[in-house]
Amino acid sequence: MxxxxxxxxxxxxxxxxxxxxxxxxxxxxxxxxxxxxxxxxxxxxxxxxxxxxxxxxxxxxxxxxxxxxxxxxxxGKRGLNAEAEWIEAHRKLFEARFEALDEIISEMKQEGSDD
Amino acid sequence: MxxxxxxxxxxxxxxxxxxxxxxxxxxxxxxxxxxxxxxxxxxxxxxxxxxxxxxxxxxxxxxxxxxxxxxxxxxGKRGLNAEAEWIEAHRKLFEARFEALDEIISEMKQEGSDD
DNA sequence: TAAATACTGAACCATATAGTTCAGTGTATA
DNA sequence: TATACACTGAACTATATGGTTCAGTATTTA
CATH class of the missing domain: 1.10.10.10 (Winged helix-like DNA-binding domain superfamily/Winged helix DNA-binding domain)
Structure with a gap:
């Protein structure tokens, strides 16, 4: 093991x-x-x-x-700092993606899609 | 199942x-x-x-x-907001605990302790 | 000292995870 | 149309999780 x-x-x-x-x-x-x-x-x-x-x-x-x-x-003294850091850094990624133009475009062509 | x-x-x-x-x-x-x-x-x-x-x-x-x-x-559009919220709320709890007086006191009497 | 309390460890159970292989199905391309 | 590509699903393996019971050990307390 x-x-x-x-x-x-x-x-x-x-x-x-x-x-x-x-x-x-x-x-x-x-x-x-x-x-x-x-x-x-x-x-x-x-x-x-x-x-x-x-x-x-x-x-x-x-x-x-x-x-x-x-x-x-x-x-514990360790706290949640590392976790907060990861989450915050990646929250920005999510937001950045949704502000992108291709998101709006893909919303517009939302017809006839699978699954 | x-x-x-x-x-x-x-x-x-x-x-x-x-x-x-x-x-x-x-x-x-x-x-x-x-x-x-x-x-x-x-x-x-x-x-x-x-x-x-x-x-x-x-x-x-x-x-x-x-x-x-x-x-x-x-x-996904869902993002990490709920997770960030939980982490932030609880990060404060960790910090509050360490600022508490009993923490300092318990550090002082750190002798003869188990495990 | 006997009994109650607080935990500990081993063993067990059912299910989930993290990965694989193998045998497909459906789609694109030469 | 034959082949290659992208994915899908079933089955299998090993280990982890979330819980239990049962049988301890060690520490208080009456």
Whole structure:
């Protein structure tokens, strides 16, 4: 087994592609939380929640620390800067494309097209 | 088989979690392209490229149209606005957390901690 | 010290992803 | 009309995801 983990953006976008994990980030934005409290809020087993937290940790979006028997989760220092940068840069590409003349022309000849 | 497809953000973040697909978006930002030309550029079989394009289409990031025997891919009108909005809103949460006093305090008592 | 709490790890299940090959179908071109 | 081209679909492989249960271990607390 090779276990190639992918680039940082691969990991963070994958982490954000699940509504539960986006919810966990929401929640941690309101305060740190244990695995148990997160599992309660999202109606999930401890083990299931632990896996979600691990995905967020691998992506650097969350950090955890175990003190005594409680593992506390908080938002990671890494933040969402790299993701925001990629999205902003490419949002411009989308906009630039739609301002192009050929877009208007292709809208005009919208008849008799497949699929 | 139920085939529950997930919310729009689920689909688009998942689509963006692969470097090849992010590359396809880059490329389409420079101009529309056929499946064949994309497959050539990313050194992949036609079938493989078609699957990537389908993932981008399901997410609304790309639209395609077949004319004759060529399927042309272009950036979708949907754009990255919803994604940018989510990221920006949550980026603030990350920043707010780090400005909080308890953060500084917890940095201070950083000794004798697990994992 | 006994019991409850909080987590951890292994194992399992169903489905999705990322890729392939191979065998087509339909379209353009020589 | 024969050939080449562009795509499509089915089938297969390996791995990841999202969830579970069950059986632990370690830490509090009564």
């Amino acid at each position: 090779v276990q190639y983990l992918g680039s940082p953006l691969d990991l963070s976008f994958a982490a954000l592609s699940d509504a539960t994990r986006r919810g966990i980030i929401d929640q941690l934005g309101r305060g740190d939380a244990s695995i148990t409290s997160l599992a309660d809020q999202f109606q999930m087993t401890l083990t299931g929640m632990k896996k979600h937290v691990q995905v967020l940790e691998r992506a650097g979006l969350v950090v955890t620390q175990k003190v005594g028997r409680v593992r506390t989760c908080k938002l | 139920v085939q529950y497809l997930g919310s729009p953000l689920d689909l688009s973040f998942a689509a963006l979690s692969d470097a090849t697909r992010r590359g396809i978006i880059d490329q389409l930002g420079r101009g529309d392209a056929s499946i064949t030309s994309l497959a050539d550029q990313f050194q992949m079989t036609l079938t493989g490229m078609k699957k990537h394009v389908q993932v981008l289409e399901r997410a609304g990031l790309v639209v395609t149209q077949k004319v004759g025997r060529v399927r042309t891919c272009k950036l």
